[in-house]
């Protein structure tokens with residue numbers, strides 16, 4: 001059996017009934033008529049990886065898993081795309097990285113064992129952290145996002161990390177923050193670059209072990225998914241458990257005293273937190289605990305939430321922007337003043353789209369991370 | 380672009396003494412002509428750099444600079460027209476923005492700030508171009524090989 005057949009089988013692509021439900025719910029297909037997951041599935045079956053590998057649209061799939069939820073044949077579409085990308089890479093294709101590949105180069109450089117990063121400069125004196133211990137706060141790419149995006153998007157991604165530490169300290173937790181934490185490798189995994197993914201994973205696992213970590217808390221859903229599910233998939237059982245910060249807050253809500261925040265808020269379920277990790281309740285609990293905040297649900301929320309439009313820093317195009325504007329308008333439509341999200345990348349993408357002008361006006365809605373919103377309510 | 384960059388940073392000889400490999404991005408209208416001027420005037424200066432011509436210094440994105448570092452460059456110099464002279468009016472102001480962003484990233488990555496430089500060289504400043512390269516090569520030599528420069532890794 002050649003590799004194409006093997007991965008089509010593994011992801012049950014041969015079961016496809018050509019019903020087209022996937023295309024009906026796919027956010028990319030909604031705006032880009034030339035992209036259709038149904039068609040990709042049939043092309044995979046009839047023409048193999050050579051045909052789909054050459055197609056640049058292969059890199060447009062957000063691996064958001066929206067389609068898998070409606071598929072009557074249980075096709076694992078996002079994994080199918082990932083496997084097809086591994087093959088496409090072997091043929092020399094790699095999609096169109098956004099920002100001229102800057103973020104990919106950063107991730108790749110952190111895979112070099114000789115690098116000694118300077119990534120903890122943001123830890124101010126009021127934030128208590130340590131170097132060894134049982135609970136680790138996984139910062140993720142935030143220091144690099146701070147360098148790269150803070151000027152253009154008028155916000156400070158690193159504040160998400162600061163607010164996270166503040167909340168942890170409030171619970172009496174002094175978390176480990178690693179001096180030389182590496183990128184988790186999420187984006188390499190989903191864009192089919194397994195070699196770099198494995199390098200990063202090995203470096204991280206070594207650091208976790210050295211610091212004696214038993215529990216990892218992170219404010220990034222992609223990091224949570226990668227550490228919780230993808231590392232064990234590749235390396236077998238791991239010696240730590242993983243929590244998204246929203247889960248930890250939700251479990252300990254009685255330990256916080258909160259000030260009023262008078263505003264109407266709605267929530268963007270990040271695909272990795274929702275459809276991949278099945279965490280829907282925790283963030284909602286956290287938000288409804290804030291006095292004065294009126295929570296309003298968007299129509300497409302929870303399992304049906306729309307992805308933020310770009311993934312793994314590839315193929316960000318006008319269709320991505322259309323998805324984002326559509327989502328921002330939906331948030332505005334339910335009367336929300338603040339669109340809350342629990343993923344730094346969602347926020348970056350939405351903030352970018354929020355600057356778009358349509359008919360001379362931008363959509364203009366406030367966007368905030370769940371962690372920062374909660375920290376701002378802390379009494 | 381990709382083949383060009385990787386051939387520049389590829390290991391050539393197994394030299395014992397550290398000779399830095401530097402990538403220079405020079406804008407077509409001023410700095411590249413400045414480098415030409417240095418050559419035409421037979422100015423003697425360090426040969427440890429490879430030059431890439433771009434239309435404008437504003438064209439040099441953080442991605443391009445980071446790629447050079449990823450491939451093992453020990454230093455990167457971005458060079459454009461003097462402020463006010465850019466042939467696309469505000470290109471070199473964009474270059475400053477890009478430079479500041481890239482510099483911040485380089486620092487977080489743990490590379491020394493001195494490995495990245497932004498300079499203005501006009502078409503008439505051949506001697507200055509040579510001097511600048513000498514200076515930069517000296518500085519990078521002092522810093523030693525980049526941790527990402529595999530050919531210089533001693534293990």
Ligand code: SF4
Pocket residue numbers: 022025026027028029037060061062063064065066067068077078
């Ligand atoms: S994973 Fe998301 S973007 Fe990809 S085909 Fe399915 S619905 Fe569309």
Ligand code: SF4
Pocket residue numbers: 015016017018019020021022023037038041067070071072073074075077
């Ligand atoms: S929803 Fe499933 S069965 Fe239907 S076309 Fe898409 S992949 Fe095939």
Ligand code: FES
Pocket residue numbers: 406407408409410434435436437458459460464465466467468470471
């Ligand atoms: S043309 Fe030289 S800097 Fe713009």
